[in-house]
Amino acid sequence: MMLRGSRLIKRGTPTKKELKIMIGSDLTTEIGCAVITCEEDEVLNVVCHYKTTLANAKKLYSTGPTCKKCPDGIETCVNGLCPPEETYDQIS
Incomplete structure (x- = not known):
């Protein structure tokens, strides 16, 4: 664009x-x-x-409990989202 x-x-x-x-x-x-x-x-x-x-032809979202697919389980869920597996430094 x-x-x-x-x-x-x-x-x-x-x-x-x-x-x-x-x-x-x-x-x-x-x-x-x-x-x-x-x-x-x-x-x-x-x-x-x-x-x-x-x-x-795939669904946009899967239905089910929030964070059910987080790699480390739902206890790592933050505001309804799985935490990132890696962190990256922002380039200024």
Whole structure:
């Protein structure tokens, strides 16, 4: 995706619906995004990669108790979410 002024220019294959599904799926375990501005063209480039096992015809979410699939059990659950397996330092 690129943003030129206030106009969004879409490149790549995911549709809006596909992006919402990838972001909202319980099968998406990691998201990484990068943003860079091209000063010459005044374009903002945004690229995101999703680690997901989501495939066509799968349910968006599994039903059941909160945190039932946390690797270390539900006692490690934080605000209804499994804690990350690894931590990463934010790059400034």
